[in-house]
Each structure stands twice: as structure tokens, then as C-alpha cells.
Amino acid sequence: MNPVNVLIIDDEEDMRNLVQMYLENSGFHCVHASDGAEGLKKMQEQDFDLVILDIMMPFEDGFAVCSKIRTLSQVPIILLSAKGEEWDKVRGLQLGGDDYIVKPFSPGELVARIHALLRRTSVIKNEEDAITLGKINIDKKGRKVHVEGENVPLTLKEFELLVFLVEHRGQALSREQLLEFxxxxxxxxSLRTVDTHIKTLRMxxxxxxxxxxxxxxxxxxxxxxx
Amino acid sequence: MNPVNVLIIDDEEDMRNLVQMYLENSGFHCVHASDGAEGLKKMQEQDFDLVILDIMMPFEDGFAVCSKIRTLSQVPIILLSAKGEEWDKVRGLQLGGDDYIVKPFSPGELVARIHALLRRTSVIKNEEDAITLGKINIDKKGRKVHVEGENVPLTLKEFELLVFLVEHRGQALSREQLLEFxxxxxxxxSLRTVDTHIKTLRMxxxxxxxxxxxxxxxxxxxxxxx
DNA sequence: CTAATTTGTGATAATTCTATGAAATTGAAA
DNA sequence: TTTCAATTTCATAGAATTATCACAAATTAG
Incomplete structure (x- = not known):
């Protein structure tokens, strides 16, 4: 699973850091730019899966930056703005923005919008929350495992070990690999630690x-x- | 899980059949209409979970139908169009369409979009005013909680924590997530803050x-x- | 078949994490 | 300002989990 790279373009450092914190907590990888010029430069150095762009910026506003980005790439763009006017929304979308979030936004909303957008643009691989293999059912979000319908309580390490094994099922994994991941x-x-947990998992x-x-x-x- | 009912409104029979084939392969149940009038009639006869609406139709175009549907219901709508212009996209979304797919589309894309949309709108639908889980009844608007019919006064944080937990029931949530959201x-x-509130909630x-x-x-x- | 190597197992020590009560702080209402 | 409830922080006992070790069992190679 490769990380999703996000470019954040905002003149306010606090806002950049805030957004970054949220995204990194949700598993995204972030790069900053404090203005449009810097952002465009970063885009030439590296490919991004998503751009988060503030509209209100000195020198060159987000609309202008948005247009320029569109001449370079079809990367999904989320526009941020303190203004809630419909006019801005339409203008942003016309200029090629893919979604629009009005500040202040909740972390949940931001992450939800990003996921929806990435899903729409099919960047993200649909990660399954639950999986059934033979008699075993694993609910990753709920951190529950059922075997033949019976709930089987697993400890933290047991659960994580099982999930890793299952996500790499069919592959022989060394103790070193398991310890590492x-x-x-x-x-x-000690490598014996793996043995012990494998034992209890089997049981x-x-x-x-x-x-x-x-x-x-x-x-x-x-x-x-x- | 009851089937998801989809209404397909398109003047071209071939397109209706194609879409139907895709959807039925993915477990959806489909009903056809060849124009807006027929579609609206079907909507009055039966509840649908989703409407797929072609924009380019004779007599009355999809935008007009979309507006009319919106006067009747908040059902999610996916607009289909051969035109890729941004203008259409904005107009369709303004008129209450929830998503927009440009023909020709792949079956995978269509189904993925539908799933994403249903997911999104079910989250919105999730914002019900009241919910009952086991012996617990939560009245979000009234900010009241009853357990076995007895009113249980909760403080602000307790209530919000409970609502968040309930809205994500079945998912393991970290203290960090709870603090953030x-x-x-x-x-x-401090992360211990969460513990304390969990304690009083449990009590x-x-x-x-x-x-x-x-x-x-x-x-x-x-x-x-x- | 025997020796060498690798793996399985149970007990226990060490570690990590949580629950809890009380104290400190904050904040809103009187 | 004062008061009081709500919220947060803190310290710590106790619970749950985990790592490690020693040795038994199993497997492979010679």
C-alpha cells in the first residue's frame, strides 16, 4: 500500500500544520507550500494525489493557482475558504476545483471529503474493513474476530499479527519480517516472541x-x- | 440487507439495459423509465434509494427532471452525460445532483460511484434526531438520553462523547481520535481525560x-x- | 540412525495500559 | 465577585498483555 501524497498550499503556517496533522493521522503524507509559486514548483518535482488549496492568499489567490495547476495536471483539488458564498463555490468548481470546504471545518469533515474525492477519482484502493477467509471473519475497524460465527477475543498483538498475516496471505513471512511490520x-x-504469539493464535x-x-x-x- | 432500488431514467433503451445489466450484476434492483414524466410517476408508486438520470433527453432534459425530483424527495441522484463540460457539472450539482458521470463510463466506475454515493448519503441520513440502541435512547436534537425509559442527565462532554461513539458504533476508536473529533x-x-468521561458514561x-x-x-x- | 538445527510450549518475569478517586482548574450562572 | 458544577489533570494500584527463557518436540541433513 503506497501512501497518498497531499500538497497543502496555504499562506498561513498554522493552518498548514493543522491540516497536516489531521491528514497524517489519517495516513496521508503531506508536503507544504506557502504560496502558489512554491506549490507549482513542488508539483514539478513530485507527483501528488491531491492538492489542498487555500483561496485567500496574498499576491496570487487560490483561483489563479487552481487554473495554473489545471494546465499542468488533472490532480484532484480541494479548495479551502473562509467565504461561504455560492459565487465563490461555483467559480472554484468552474476553474477545476473538485471540492470546496468552508473554514472552519471539522477534522472529520475534511478527512471524509478527501476520502470521498479520492474514491471518486479512484486514487485510493478500496481497503476492506472486513474480510472472511474460511471459517474466520475479521472486522478490522471493530477489531473483532469470529470463527464459525463465534466471537474470539484476541489481544492487541495477536490481532495485529493475524491481520498482517491475512493481508499477506499465501506468502511465507520470516520472523524478522513479522517483527519488523x-x-x-x-x-x-527475541524471535521466539513470534512463535509464542503464533501458538496462541493457532489455539x-x-x-x-x-x-x-x-x-x-x-x-x-x-x-x-x- | 434489503436490496437497493435504483430508478434509471434514460430515453435510450440500449443505455437503460446496459446500466441495468451492470447494476444487477452488483446486486442492485432496477426499474426503468424512458422520460422524466414516467420517472416521476414511478417515484410516486415506489421508494427508490438512488436515481440514475440521463441529462440529454428529448422533451424535458435531465436538469429539469432533477429539479422536479428534488421537490419530491432527497433521494441521491447520479447524472449521466455525454458532455464533459465543467458548466454542466456545476449546473447539475447546483440543481441537486449528487454525482456526475460522463459517458462512456466503465461498469466498475459506475458501481464504485454508486457505492460511494450511498455511503456518503447514508452518513447524512445517519444524522437522525433520535436513535435507540439496546436500552439506550438518544435524542440528539433534544440532547436527552433515556436508559430503559428513565431520563439520564448527561453533561455536555458526556453527551458529545456518547453521540460520537454511537455514530461510529462497532468501530474501535483511539483516545486520540476521540479527543480530536x-x-x-x-x-x-491529556489522554486520561477520555478515560474519565468514559468512566462516568459507563456509570x-x-x-x-x-x-x-x-x-x-x-x-x-x-x-x-x- | 544420529546429530544438528529449528520450532513448539508452558511458566514466569517484566512491561504496558487502564480504572479510579481525588485534587486542581476552568467556566458559566447567580 | 462568588459559587458551584463541569472538566481536566494527576498519581497510582491493579489488571492485562507481552517478552523471554529453558527445555521438549519435531524436522532435516549427513
């Missing part, structure tokens, strides 16, 4: 042989042939 | 175990299985 790259504990998932040992390599999740 | 994006207080909601602790993650609202 599930525990974190800064973790340098909790019941008979089904979902997690296979690849001798000398590591582990692999696979739905056994019926 | 309930307390506001500029709030940077006031009585036995029922609605708010679960997701160890290492945060909290989750869920109506316990009976």
Missing part, C-alpha cells in the same frame, strides 16, 4: 490449520483447501 | 457493557448480543 522496525526482541483460531510453518523460513497464512 | 482539532489535553448508562475497552487501542461502542 507488526512489532515495529525499532523493535529488537484461538481452532482447528483449521490456517497458519502454516515453513520450516527454516517462517510462517504463512493460507485457507486450507476444503 | 469530540474535543476539537486544536485540543491537546450513568448502567449495566449493559455498551462501551468496551479495546486494550492498547481505545474504546468501542457496541450493543451487546442479547
Amino acid at each position: 507488526v512489532w515495529g522496525m525499532d523493535y529488537h526482541g 484461538k483460531l481452532g482447528t483449521g490449520d490456517y497458519i502454516q510453518t515453513i520450516w527454516g523460513v517462517g510462517y504463512k497464512f493460507e485457507v486450507p483447501a476444503t | 469530540v474535543w476539537g482539532m486544536d485540543y491537546h489535553g 450513568k448508562l448502567g449495566t449493559g457493557d455498551y462501551i468496551q475497552t479495546i486494550w492498547g487501542v481505545g474504546y468501542k461502542f457496541e450493543v451487546p448480543a442479547t
Whole structure:
């Protein structure tokens, strides 16, 4: 899963940081620009999946920047403005803005709009919240796992390990890989730790042989042939 | 899950059949109309979850039909057009269309847009005034909560926290998320604050175990299985 | 078959996280 | 300003989770 790159163009540093904080919490990667010229320069250096553009800026306003961006790229643009007038909205959309948010906005609204826009422009890969594999059902948002309809409580690490295995099902994963991705790259504990958690996972998932040992390599999740 | 009913209004029979084929493959149920008048008639006979409306039609164009539908209902509308001009897009959206697809479109795009739109509008529909979950009844407009018919006075933060949890029921929410969305994006207080309010909420909601602790993650609202 | 290597297991120590009550602070109403 | 409820912070006990170790079991190679 590659990150979604967002370019934030706003003259106010506080607003840039605020937006960045929200987006990064939602898994986006952000780059700043304090005016249109800088923004356009960054766009030539790097590809972005989304631009968030303030309308009210000194020197060159957002409408002008929006038009210029459109001559370069079809990247989705979200316009920010303190003005709520319909006139501005229409003008922004006519100039190629894809959506329009009026300040002050809630973090939820911003993120929801971004997701909707990316979905519309089909940048984002539709990540599933729930998945069923054999007798196992995993609800990622709800952090619940059911086996044959029965709720099976998993601890934090067990759940994360299972999700990682499932998201890479069919692949043999080394203990080092599992430690790196599930525990974190800064973790340098014993490889035995993985074994222990695999053990309890196997136990909790019941008979089904979902997690296979690849001798000398590591582990692999696979739905056994019926 | 009851089927999603879609009304397709298009003068070209081929296009109606094509769209129908796409949608029925994705589990939607379709009804046809060949012009605006017929479409409006069908809407009076039956409730639809979505309308797909062609803009280019003889007699009465899609914009006119869109406006008329809006006088009847807030049903989500997707506009279809062969014209890609921005002007149309803006006009359609102003007239109450919820999304806009330019022909020719791929089946995948159509279905993805429909799903996105239904998701978006169900969020809006979600802003109901009152909701009952288990023994709990929440009156958002009146800012009142009843448990087993008994009025339970909640303070401001308690109420907002409960509403947010309820609107995201089934999802594990981190303390950071709760602080951001309930307390506001500029709030940077202690995470323990959340714990405290969860505690009083649990106490006031009585036995029922609605708010679960997701160890290492945060909290989750869920109506316990009976 | 035997030795070498890798993996599984259970117990326990160490760590991390949460619940809780009380104190401190804030804020709104009187 | 005073008062009082609401909100936030803080400290800590206790609960839950996790890491590690030692050894048993299993697998592979020679």
C-alpha cells in the first residue's frame, strides 16, 4: 500500500500544520507550500494525489493557482475558504476545483471529503474493513474476530499479527519480517516472541490449520483447501 | 440487507439495459423509465434509494427532471452525460445532483460511484434526531438520553462523547481520535481525560457493557448480543 | 540412525495500559 | 465577585498483555 501524497498550499503556517496533522493521522503524507509559486514548483518535482488549496492568499489567490495547476495536471483539488458564498463555490468548481470546504471545518469533515474525492477519482484502493477467509471473519475497524460465527477475543498483538498475516496471505513471512511490520522496525526482541504469539493464535483460531510453518523460513497464512 | 432500488431514467433503451445489466450484476434492483414524466410517476408508486438520470433527453432534459425530483424527495441522484463540460457539472450539482458521470463510463466506475454515493448519503441520513440502541435512547436534537425509559442527565462532554461513539458504533476508536473529533482539532489535553468521561458514561448508562475497552487501542461502542 | 538445527510450549518475569478517586482548574450562572 | 458544577489533570494500584527463557518436540541433513 503506497501512501497518498497531499500538497497543502496555504499562506498561513498554522493552518498548514493543522491540516497536516489531521491528514497524517489519517495516513496521508503531506508536503507544504506557502504560496502558489512554491506549490507549482513542488508539483514539478513530485507527483501528488491531491492538492489542498487555500483561496485567500496574498499576491496570487487560490483561483489563479487552481487554473495554473489545471494546465499542468488533472490532480484532484480541494479548495479551502473562509467565504461561504455560492459565487465563490461555483467559480472554484468552474476553474477545476473538485471540492470546496468552508473554514472552519471539522477534522472529520475534511478527512471524509478527501476520502470521498479520492474514491471518486479512484486514487485510493478500496481497503476492506472486513474480510472472511474460511471459517474466520475479521472486522478490522471493530477489531473483532469470529470463527464459525463465534466471537474470539484476541489481544492487541495477536490481532495485529493475524491481520498482517491475512493481508499477506499465501506468502511465507520470516520472523524478522513479522517483527519488523507488526512489532515495529525499532523493535529488537527475541524471535521466539513470534512463535509464542503464533501458538496462541493457532489455539484461538481452532482447528483449521490456517497458519502454516515453513520450516527454516517462517510462517504463512493460507485457507486450507476444503 | 434489503436490496437497493435504483430508478434509471434514460430515453435510450440500449443505455437503460446496459446500466441495468451492470447494476444487477452488483446486486442492485432496477426499474426503468424512458422520460422524466414516467420517472416521476414511478417515484410516486415506489421508494427508490438512488436515481440514475440521463441529462440529454428529448422533451424535458435531465436538469429539469432533477429539479422536479428534488421537490419530491432527497433521494441521491447520479447524472449521466455525454458532455464533459465543467458548466454542466456545476449546473447539475447546483440543481441537486449528487454525482456526475460522463459517458462512456466503465461498469466498475459506475458501481464504485454508486457505492460511494450511498455511503456518503447514508452518513447524512445517519444524522437522525433520535436513535435507540439496546436500552439506550438518544435524542440528539433534544440532547436527552433515556436508559430503559428513565431520563439520564448527561453533561455536555458526556453527551458529545456518547453521540460520537454511537455514530461510529462497532468501530474501535483511539483516545486520540476521540479527543480530536469530540474535543476539537486544536485540543491537546491529556489522554486520561477520555478515560474519565468514559468512566462516568459507563456509570450513568448502567449495566449493559455498551462501551468496551479495546486494550492498547481505545474504546468501542457496541450493543451487546442479547 | 544420529546429530544438528529449528520450532513448539508452558511458566514466569517484566512491561504496558487502564480504572479510579481525588485534587486542581476552568467556566458559566447567580 | 462568588459559587458551584463541569472538566481536566494527576498519581497510582491493579489488571492485562507481552517478552523471554529453558527445555521438549519435531524436522532435516549427513
